[in-house]
Amino acid sequence: MPIVKIGPQEIDKFNELNLYAESIKRLYDQLYKLEFEGKKESLEYKKLIVNLKVELAREKKAYKSPILTTIMCEAFSTLIIENTPNDFPNNIEYVVRGYDIKSPQRRILTKLDEHVNSNPDNIKQRFQERLKEMFQEISSGDFDKIFNSSFTINNCLNSALKKDFFNLMLSNIELEVNNPCFRRLKDKLIKLKYSLAFISADIEDDMISSNFTVPQESLVSSKIVADINRIPDFQFTFMKDHMCNLIATPIIKLLLSIDDSGFVDDDKNLEALFIQSLLRSVLFMASDREVEFLKELVETSISGSSSKREIPNNISCSILRQAFDYRLKDKSTHKVLSLKQNFQF
Numbered sequence: 001m002p003i004v005k006i007g008p009q010e011i012d013k014f015n016e017l018n019l020y021a022e023s024i025k026r027l028y029d030q031l032y033k034l035e036f037e038g039k040k041e042s043l044e045y046k047k048l049i050v051n052l053k054v055e056l057a058r059e060k061k062a063y064k065s066p067i068l069t070t071i072m073c074e075a076f077s078t079l080i081i082e083n084t085p086n087d088f089p090n091n092i093e094y095v096v097r098g099y100d101i102k103s104p105q106r107r108i109l110t111k112l113d114e115h116v117n118s119n120p121d122n123i124k125q126r127f128q129e130r131l132k133e134m135f136q137e138i139s140s141g142d143f144d145k146i147f148n149s150s151f152t153i154n155n156c157l158n159s160a161l162k163k164d165f166f167n168l169m170l171s172n173i174e175l176e177v178n179n180p181c182f183r184r185l186k187d188k189l190i191k192l193k194y195s196l197a198f199i200s201a202d203i204e205d206d207m208i209s210s211n212f213t214v215p216q217e218s219l220v221s222s223k224i225v226a227d228i229n230r231i232p233d234f235q236f237t238f239m240k241d242h243m244c245n246l247i248a249t250p251i252i253k254l255l256l257s258i259d260d261s262g263f264v265d266d267d268k269n270l271e272a273l274f275i276q277s278l279l280r281s282v283l284f285m286a287s288d289r290e291v292e293f294l295k296e297l298v299e300t301s302i303s304g305s306s307s308k309r310e311i312p313n314n315i316s317c318s319i320l321r322q323a324f325d326y327r328l329k330d331k332s333t334h335k336v337l338s339l340k341q342n343f344q345f
Contacts, residue, residue, distance in 0.1 A: 006075060013067045014076055017111070020059040021104035025198065027052045031212065032194045036187055040211070049211060056208075063115050073112040080105045103198065110199050154239075157231065160222035161243055161285075162202040168281035168334060169274075170196070170203070171218040176273065188270050218334045220285070227339035241290040244282045248294050251275045252301055255320060259311040272319050279323040284330045295324060 006014075027048055034045045170193055176182050177189050193214060197207040207214075226236040255275045262268040283291055302317045 006072075006079075010067060010072060010075075013062075013065060014079070016062055017059075017076075017108050018104060020055065020062060021107045021111075024052065024055050024059065024107070025104050027055060028194045028198050032191050035212065036190050045211075049208065052208060056204075059111075063111060068112075068115060070116050073116050077109055077112050080109055106199055110201070114201055156229065157222065157225050157236075157239060158243075159202065160225040161240060163206065164218075164220045164222045164285060165243070165247065165278070165281050166196065166200065166203045167206075167214075167218045168220065168284055168330075169277045170214045171216055171334065172277035172280050172330070173274070174214040175216050176277075182269075182273070184266060185270050185273070188266065189273075192270070192274065216333075220334060220336045223336055223338040237287050240285055241287055244286040244290055244294070248279060248282045249297070251278055252294075252298055252320060255316050256301055256305040256313055258316050259309065259313045260315050261311055263315050272316065276319050276323050279320070280326050280330055283323060283327045284334060291324070291327070298324075 031045065031048050031052070034040060034042060034048070039045055173189060173192060177186060182189065193207065193212060197204045197212070222240070223236065226233075231239075255272060258268055258272060263272070283294070286294065298320050302320070305313060305317075
């Protein structure tokens, strides 16, 4: 990365982003506490939602600054990472821990990444490079035509798929909030959705619009987006399965890293429940062929993991296998919407 000079203006901008992240974090903390106390319908809660919307609008405006070039965003991200302890948790660990001391920086990292990735010029350049690799040469006119249609369609579909994964996972978690088996985790389960919204733009707006109410029966809408954009079923299935694979592979490994002795810790139990809920959303979305592949991946991973352990991880193995058993139940609980089946013109 080129050397970037961070001057007084840039430092002021960085401090501004940090102030917004801390302010929004405080509002999330207050909302979570009110819900846990049974005051979700209170006037105080509704006022906090209004205040949160105001702060989010101000934060959004701050990220539109011309100071935040791609190079400067990367410099800010590097600055955060280099000044953070080595045990800075990944997104999953962050979520299950709730609000650790570095959570405002976690939001800034996510927002900077979104800002860079949503820049059409950056995406267009990467898209053009890929096409040149595939076709060696492409005229600028043909490229613009291909990019304009492909970028818009794929961006919409990817966003819809991410929302479906998150919403399914949140619905699965919501089902467990009042489960007597997880009574000790109720506090943390409620906090979980606020943690997720705090670091994920894919669900933040929807969660705020619904006052953080999560339906236990989720409506999956990405197929409608595919239908509207006339994406063939085989292409839609390919994109879905690809995303399923990207999500499932690391979380399977992460869960198998928890040995049986770790489950005396509430955070590890919450982490396992979170991973299982996310894996259930993957298995709901995945094609039958992809489910079989993931089942084989789980069994191979279990076999490889168990042979190298001094302390067994039988509980983690059981939790992974149980996710597959939930698939039939989840298929009857959640509903996939499509233009052909649900709408008549």
